[in-house]
Amino acid sequence: RVLTNGPSAFEATHGKDLWSYVATNPALSKLFNESMACDARRVVPEIINGCPGLLDGLDSLVDVGGGNGTTMRLLVKACDWIRGINFDLPHVVSDAPACVRVEHVGGDMFDSVPNADAAFLMVIISLCIYLFRGRLATGYGGG
Ligand SMILES: C[S@@+](CC[C@H](N)C(=O)[O-])C[C@H]1O[C@@H](n2cnc3c(N)ncnc32)[C@H](O)[C@@H]1O
Numbered sequence: 001r002v003l004t005n006g007p008s009a010f011e012a013t014h015g016k017d018l019w020s021y022v023a024t025n026p027a028l029s030k031l032f033n034e035s036m037a038c039d040a041r042r043v044v045p046e047i048i049n050g051c052p053g054l055l056d057g058l059d060s061l062v063d064v065g066g067g068n069g070t071t072m073r074l075l076v077k078a079c080d081w082i083r084g085i086n087f088d089l090p091h092v093v094s095d096a097p098a099c100v101r102v103e104h105v106g107g108d109m110f111d112s113v114p115n116a117d118a119a120f121l122m123v124i125i126s127l128c129i130y131l132f133r134g135r136l137a138t139g140y141g142g143g
């Protein structure tokens with residue numbers, strides 16, 4: 001893929017990218033989001049405990065590609081002064097459980113991202129390729 005700058009193996013096999021594919025399959029979407037949440041439940045406590053003071057001074061934080069909001073829920077629970085925004089594709093946030101001090105916002109990060117004091121991205125590696133190509137930077141909504 002790197003040499004040809006072509007589509008991912010998933011796209012070559014299924015004719016669409018992973019996000020478009022799961023958007024039309026609610027059961028698979030839920031399974032994927034739950035798997036990400038499972039990882040977040042393991043990783044986020046390590047971040048909170050391993051990086052004390054990381055979120056000090058922030059009033060608001062947006063998790064870009066935050067899935068069903070598990071990461072943001074854990075972060076605002078640990079840092080009760082923070083207002084969290086969980087930002088992901090509309091079909092993902094429409095299925096996200098409600099949580100106190102977490103607002104779920106649906107959209108496309110390549111168009112714009114909700115404004116907040118800081119943005120958090122976790123496991124967005126392939127998406128970051130686009131970021132470094134400047135697509136997110138040009139569409140960034142500020143903050
Ligand atoms: C690999 S998952 C990571 C989820 C979460 N950050 C975590 O670590 O548990 C990538 C997330 O990015 C979201 N995503 C993909 N394309 C997006 C886009 N254009 N705008 C917003 N979110 C997007 C997906 O729906 C998915 O929830």
